[in-house]
Amino acid sequence: MKEQAVNNAVLKRLLSYALTDKPNLVAAIGLLLIASLADVSGPWLIQHFIDNNITRDEFPAIEVAVLAAAYLALMILAGVFKYAQALRFNRLAIDVVQKVRKQLFASVMNQPLSAFDYTPSGKLISRLTNDTESIKEFYVSVIATFLKNIILILVMLAVMTMISWRLTLVVLALLPIVVGVMVVYQRKSAGAYRRMRDLLSDINASMSESIQGMSLVQLMRQEEGFKAQFSGLTDQHLKAQIGVTKLNSMLLRPLIDLLSGIALLTLVALFGFSGTELIGVGVLYAFLSYLGRVTEPLIEMTQQLSLLQQALVASERIFALIDARQQRYGEDLSPIASGQMACRNLSFSYDGKQKVLSDINMTLPHQGFLALVGHTGSGKSTLASLMMGFYPSSEGVVELDGRPLESLSQPVLRQGIAMVQQDPHVLSDTVRENVSLGRAVGDPVIWQALETVGLAGQVRQYAEGLDTLLGSGEVNLSAGQRQLLALARVLVEQPKLLILDEATANIDSGTEQKIQHALAVLRKNMSLVVIAHRLSTIMDADEIVVLHQGEIIERGTHGSLLSERKQYWQMYQLQQAGDHLHQLEDVSTEAVEN
Structure with a gap:
């Protein structure tokens, strides 16, 4: 329960980034709602066509043409609005990732040096890259999928209730069980995904240290030792991934497919016992179609739980670094007058x-x-x-x-x-940038500094002068x-x-x-x-x-x-x-x- 509470707090904080751009978020949700309404209207039109035209053997040309045109228009409308909402969510996700990365990098830059004494650079790089990418997937895939499917399910349930409230109860009985499966999966997968993230961070740290210390590794003939260490980390990461895959195979699609199959058999049994007097053919078709459309979003949402868990674990690590103690300075703004x-x-x-x-x-x-x-x-x-x-x-x-x-x-x-x-x-930059370090300094001042330390003659020998690149192989x-x-x-x-x-x-x-x-x-x-x-x-x-x-x-x-x-x-x-x-x-x- 404690772990779940932590995840809820992280999830709430993660969602708060999207709320800073409320107009874009509201527009994306509105587009989702319109797309869902257009999407679920198709089976309702076909049900109307079956019960009012096919079963009665009546096919008025104008009515059939209107139904066909309306169905085609709804499908096109659904496709257009799905595309528009996808663009909105991608833009929202990219903006959030930029904000998080800026905050994270600023936090790293302002931490005291003691924080870097025991933290390998590879782990920090992993948080700035891999972990923030998980947040992007959270917004693009998880949030968009959950909102889209929740809205789609609610709209379908409303339409199904209008058609037959009795049959709707069969579908509603499925939802609490699916929610329970999702809760169990989230709790059991938290530790596995956290271990996967930690091992990935260790792998990045191992690569970074090996590359930075390559001369030492080769001089001390430790190539095999470092390869064995890296191989051990990747093997552990593979085992962690296999464990997550087994968990997914047990609690995700197979179980949901079983539940949807039970619901399908129940609908067919009701139709077989009652016949067309209680349930029309068109109604049965509509419910079978909606059942497939309800179970698919449920399966899709449960499959997104893996990305959700990855994002929560990654966010825990990111927020821990953002909230870490910063380098503290005083408030005295008077310039230093002497070197005493x-x-x-x-x-x-x-x-x-x-x-x-x-x-x-x-x-x-x-x-x-x-x-x-x-x-x-x-x-x-x-x-x-x-x-x-x-x-x-x-x-x-x-x-x-x-x-x-x-x-x-x-x-x-x-x-x-x-x-x-x-x-x-x-720096892997020009001589000018290596001397100025981003400060507003003119070339005459830079040349004077180089002259004072006896390096100006060497720089003048370079073909590009102050524009010569250092640290990138051109000049060492x-x-x-x-x-x-x-x-x-x-x-x-x-x-x-x-x-x-x-x-x-x-x-x-x-x-x-x-x-x-x-x-x-x-x-x-x-x-x-x-x-x-x-x-x-x-x-x-x-x-x-x-x-x-x-x-x-x-x-x-x-x-x-x-x-x-x-x-x-x-x-x-x-x-x-x-x-x-x-x-x-x-x-x-x-x-x-x-």
Whole structure:
């Protein structure tokens, strides 16, 4: 009963989308009513022709011609209005799907990053595509079919009652049983369809992850393992589909056919016992015709229950995502005046149990340069995410320009802070769009940004210049060029605080020099927070903070930390030794080649 109540709530919400376009919905229902009246009038005319003409052996030319013309006109009218109502319902369905997809995509875009930590992208894509298509089928097939058939049945019952109320009782006895079958089917099929949808989502997620990580899969020789995983999911999906098919075979058409057959035998038996005195031949024909027309809509409606259940399950998933918690921002609309940043007694935990950061205190003045270093898992990237406002702090506060991040509105926060990550995302679009990112920026500003980061010369070599497509196979940027592109994006709309998360980890020395030059230019207008793996990039930092297991264990300048000969000194010595070994290897390689 609880599951049924949930479905009723989902169904009510799903139908509410159609009510936003009441004129179109009313017009579609009106067209259905006219088409149904025209459709059921045909057997009534034939019954009149049988009882008043054939049984009496009277065939007045004018009367027969009028009946034939009226029958033909009614059939044409029914066809035209059925076509018109189908167009109306399709338009209504497409409008609803557009609304739902827009709401769903907007909800996904506004969710906090923590929501994406445990949700594969394939599942989100499945909800945006497959689940919304189920809603379209709900309006085009389910709603249109139910309204059409309910109106058709009511009109036929009214006409049948006018012809013979006794025989109508035989047909009415069939309806409660059919409704009971439909209710049983809906309850038993809910779990099966929900499992089918979940498995389809898992299949999409598996495909998405496999394609995105194809290089890793092939390098680790895991092709067979991923194929086995995908095969297992598809096998489970097939079993779920077979279970639904068995349920359909038991409760849908066979049972309805049996009930309609019983009703048919009852009508024939009544005719056999009473003869033409109680039931005329024309009346029997009309009822047999209407019985077929009543049972077919009932069968059609029960068959649509599978689509109804799919739509309800899909809608549950869609509405759960639409109603999910959104990223929260403050209401402070005052622009950021300086890049002054402070972390006060800052602690954070992803799961609410194990702390990733503990009691972090630091201050960065405007135009200052702060470096964060530490071994993998020390909390550097987590601290950067808190500075960006991606996650709310568990304890303490992060301040920018003397104001808590939680108090800043979205435009103020996102214009005030920017981040360049280790592997910046490149859009499958032009250089211009990759730099502007949809912002109203002129080409001179874009060229100036590219010039500052040292990427303008490379772009000028492209035949299409700023119109060159990136990320689609035409031009592939190196890791260093992607970093420079990301910096150019920052220069277009200069923030007050720039965070670089391992931005120089996978680049050559030449690109590193370009980035350092760009940072020197940027520092004139903003503050810098650099998470560094290469310690050579942070030697000029005003303060270097060393993190270990989420805590600050050292802080100071490059020189002062070396003089203390602790963890920072050890990290520096190891890197110096590594660089020295690389130099020896290069020298040896050159000697062998010569």
